[in-house]
Amino acid sequence: MSRVPILVILGATGSGKSKLGIELAEKFTGEIISADSMQVYKGLDIITAKVTKEERLQAVHHLIDVVDPLVNFTVVDFRNRALPIIDALISKKKMPVIVGGTNYYIESLLWKILIEDPNEKKVSGTETSCISFSEKNSASVDNIKKPEEEKIEKEKEESDEELLIKKPRLELPESNEELHEKLAQVDPDMARRLHPNNRRKVIRSLEVFEKFGTRHSELLKLQREAGGSGLGGPLRYQEPIILWLCCDQEVHDKRLNSRVDSMVEAGLVKELLDFHERYNEDRLKNNEAPDYTKGIFQSIGFKEFHNYLILPEDERSSEKGQKMLQESIAELKLVTRRYARKQKKWIMNRMIRRTDRQVPSVYSLNCTHIDKWKSDVLEPAIEIVSSLLKGEKPKQHMPLNEQVKNRKVADSSNEESHFCQICERIFIGELQWKVHLRSIKHKKVEKRKRLAANKEATTKKEKLEKAPGSV
Template identity: 55%
Template sequence: MLDVVDPLVNYCVVDYKKKALPIMNDLMSRRKMPIIVGGTNYYIESLLWQILVEDPEASGNTMRHDDGHFVDREKRECENEADDNNKGKIIAQSSEVPLNKHERVNTYTCHKKMKFDDSIETNEALHKRLLKVDPERARRLHPNNRRKVIRSLEVFENHGTTLSDILRAQRNAGGSGLGGPLRFPNSLILWLRCDQKVLDERLDKRVDDMLHAGLVQELLDFHERYNKQWIERNSSPDYTKGIFQSIGFKEFHNYLILPEDERNSEKGQALLKQGIEDLKLVTRRYARRQQRWTMNRFIRRADRQVPPVYELNCTNIDEWNAKVLKLAIEIVDANLRGEKPEQRSLTENIENEKCTDSSNEEANWCEICEKVLIGELQWREHKNGAKHKKMTEKKKILIAAALDQTTIPPIF
């Protein structure tokens, strides 16, 4: 995307959706099949499901997403729904359509940044503020989840309604706690998967290929052009925003800030080697998170409209034509004919369905550890964990000792 977006411009899922949907609509108007190739599942999700809607009271100058990002935008273009002949013929298909008054509740817009989004108020203070205006939402957010707490406060300030009410309206409109309903019921997802060990080896090799292609010099050039201002102010770059949050920058931070004459020293080479190892590690972890995301949000959902998801095994590249390309063509052809493919979808009779998320999980307070745990899973794992049990035993000993000290001695 370096030829599409300037590295320092905030570019979020809303911008992507705004760019992608007109292209998809143009393809559909010419009876061609849009194929969305990922990539970032979060962005694909914004195309598959109706999770963004124009504010009913605004002119449409600003839109936002549940992740808390904002984007100034022109007045929303009217995008027509594809004709009936195109339905059922689109992979990961998406299109914006004019919304009636019942559909407008599915998302919302915000017109300004709140004055408290300036790092002045503490996380605890912000969470207490949210507890007053939207206690339901506050119970489902950890106080340290600053971005989502602020986003929830912004929604209330700019709309006079709570995010909890908006999410409830989404579910009532046919969606789930994750957002609104599917844009088109006949979309389908092809999920390429391979053996985890093979995937890890491929990811490591990809990092090596990036290094051979000049990754380190690219990072140095970018640091010199965009990142040096942070160093001059004696502060660290904000690796939570924009391109700086991308995998590859923070892993090499300690190497990048070295003076040029120290980069080839023993210390510099050690930091470079550590950055490479960290990059490989976080890349492998990210791949695992992507797989969990797909499973939990696209497949194991009991409360969400989900298109069929077909698994294609790409472990052995030598068998690509037979196990990936041929099967993919057969699945798409069957879909185009309105028939059910021979291969079984992963969404059929999926076991261990998941219907919990941030919209219905609540916070639990552990008095022993003085810690907030979000959701029943975290709560169970915490209570059964060694640290909690150790703290429990420690407090029992302290309480027993305190009781011994306060016992009144007998008088003889």
């Protein structure tokens, strides 16, 4: 083949990404880069759904079991470790097969979207592969929240520089209005795009200016000039091959429920108890509250089982303990299903529906019927990859992003604020503004103020007419 492409396998949790990744790595002489924010941690194989030792023998896997479970491993750390591996594989004419459900990790490899804070300490063993401002890429730093920690039904995704910035210092003493005014002084363009109550984003923009000495709005402008968009910079590798495993929602929900049951049967609870006990030895000595915001504790499972895990050993087998255990299992199933929906929505909003971003062709594969895996998933995947390697378009498969009608045309980094004089409220973006103007609430306030103004005018007129000397 004339070139070695990057092969990316997308899909919600439990869709079969690992299975397809191994099969394609074997077929096309590739090696797998795991893009899973929890599988980078050592241990806890069940809760993080790692591939088995037998599966790892079928294809070389990278970035699994590489970090201590309590280390806060960020997307920047992941990118800095993954890029040298990808480049080394390409130089050896081996296909990098990126597999994982942490879409932000995959995004950091496909697009030039991150820069590194020079003041931040690197995780031990992390190689540096920075993107400088001179390359005209977007400015974003460190640390993101797990998708399941975000509001599930949030329709408007945040731009890349908003999601991939170091966690803001929300304990700053200034009020929202004071912080927004400060931003207006150093970066008026950015201030017009942010609501004063959006404290986190306002602080983030102030921190960008403080750390890099450059306006946040200017950095966004640079990334667009480099071929990027409000979601980040341009593509890092040309013409990557992207496969997306899709499943009927009802079938997928049942599959995820069964997956959780299988985890429990495989020893999930014991795995959590053992790790929780080791962790709590140090925590209790230091009289610290449990912290589920760092390391492996961000994984789905710990929060859901917390009340059960902290029970005394003799109470776990009691009626109360068993009830709590079943509630934890049910909650784990619920958040897993929600997370899968969030993953699907992320792919649609940040890739499939985009018109303002360099998005490669994305080919969907139907994994609804497990008994038809070979005909519905494996064979079509091989045909797509084989055709693209020859420089040909797959004959029987059209990219999904060429079929979507309801596309996203708004660039969130360009939206500006509108102030409603009647309601005395600020709205960001044309969509919110137009919706507000048509809203019943706005019309009610407008009518109430109009009536009040008319009444006041009438009262003044009557007073003038009754005043001495009036005609």
